[in-house]
Amino acid sequence: MIEVLRAGPTSAVQDLGRPGYARSGISRAGAADRWALRIANLLVGNPEGAAALELTTGTALRFEADHLVALSGADLSADLEGLPLPLHRPVRVRAGEILRLGAPRSGVRAYLAVAGGLDLPLDLGSRATDLRAGLGGLGGRALRAGDVLAVGQSSDWAQGWTKWLARRARRATSWALDPDLLPRYSRAPVLRAVPGPEEAEFARHSREAFWRDAYEVTRLADRVGVRLEGASLIRREARELLSGAVVPGVVQVPPGGQPLVLSVEAQTLGGYPRIAVVASVDLPLLVQLAPGHLVRFERTTPEEARAARARLAARLSSLRATLSEWRAERA
Incomplete structure (x- = not known):
């Protein structure tokens, strides 16, 4: 379980949304920064579209058990029990520890993935919170203090990786993401x-x-x-x-x-x-x-936009392969 001690504005459960309902006037919704959500999930061994948390500044969460987590997206001065929590790294958190998000350094939305994903009911095939339509997540609303979120069963390798980190360090300090995979957030893009x-x-x-x-x-x-x-x-x-x-x-x-x-x-x-x-x-x-x-x-042009998307997709495939090799070495 994860307990919400304090929730920043519009912090909510998100996945990759619910496609296929536009004809009924229902938007896809899901994570605003889909790329950051996918990266966070990959880092903890989840399917890329697993339910995670889209968080804004001021959020505080308490973990009720040991978990493997990854934070991606905006840099919101995250700290875990007073120590900086790095972005784009798999990190082991211990039962009772509190994660806090503070002042934004870049971007406004961070994504926290937990190995096993968040275990909530599906609403039209998705767990994503559509705040405007009141669908998904926790009754279609943003997080608030006192909410408790269940975590699904993590994979065998994620459990093994958590134990490996427990024997050595909190986080995978010997590995880092290729910077070309990360959007370069800017105040004037x-x-x-x-x-x-x-x-x-x-x-x-x-x-x-x-x-x-x-x-x-x-x-x-x-x-x-x-x-x-x-x-x-x-x-x-x-x-x-x-x-x-x-x-x-x-x-x-x-x-x-x-x-x-x-x-x-x-x-x-x-x-x-x-x-x-x-x-x-x-x-x-x-x-x-x-x-x-x-x-x-x-x-x-449309052709240039499609080519840029294809290049990014190729980099994501490379990340999948790199993570598989890195995990295999530590299996």
């Missing part, structure tokens, strides 16, 4: 994006400003979308549009002219013009931004 279906709806000077100027993240940023502030985007003519499909990464422009980038809990249909779509490989950079951070968009 450049996001690759392809032109959207309605890009031509905008005046030429607005299109040029969108691809040239920086936009600031406003306080209206959550798991539904990230509202930006900057150069106003003006359409060539005001006219009604038919609603069309939208996905995370779509950049919509409401009547006020300020762009809104949709995130994991966004609606599945929208009637605002879509000026661009952020490449999926750069979505982790978007969801780790905080109010006041800046973002720019770099024009790319």
Whole structure:
């Protein structure tokens, strides 16, 4: 069991979401930073989509038993019983120890995977918490103090690895992730994006400003979308549009002219013009931004976006192979 002593805003149980329900108006939801969740799970021997915790600053958790855990994603000054807890490393925690997340150094969402995964009921095939729809997790809500989370049965090798760490050290100090596998979170990232279906709806000077100027993240940023502030985007003519499909990464422009980038809990249909779509490989950079951070968009092609995704997938396959070899040596 894991007890929640204190919960940061929007901290919740997440996995890779519930695909296949868009026609019913239900978003995929799941982890905002899917890459960080997958890495954390791999490090403790879980399936990549196992249920884990998406955590924000201010969270405190007590472990009721020994566990093998890994923390990935944002650097939130994590400490375990007063000692820094490293990111992207398998770590053994002991019964009774408390993990605390403090001030953010980079990013805003961290992912804690526990060997065996979190054992909660499935809701439409997923344990992911959709805060907007009230699905999954703990009754479709964020974590709160007093919650207790059950952990599933870990694999034999994970149990053996925990014992191996207990004999030598808390963490696998002789091994580290390839830095190329990790998103480079920034306070001013450049996001690759392809032109959207309605890009031509905008005046030429607005299109040029969108691809040239920086936009600031406003306080209206959550798991539904990230509202930006900057150069106003003006359409060539005001006219009604038919609603069309939208996905995370779509950049919509409401009547006020300020762009809104949709995130994991966004609606599945929208009637605002879509000026661009952020490449999926750069979505982790978007969801780790905080109010006041800046973002720019770099024009790319669908082919270039797919190639970037393929390169990242190849690096993930390499990580799987490396972890298998490393574990085999310590079996």
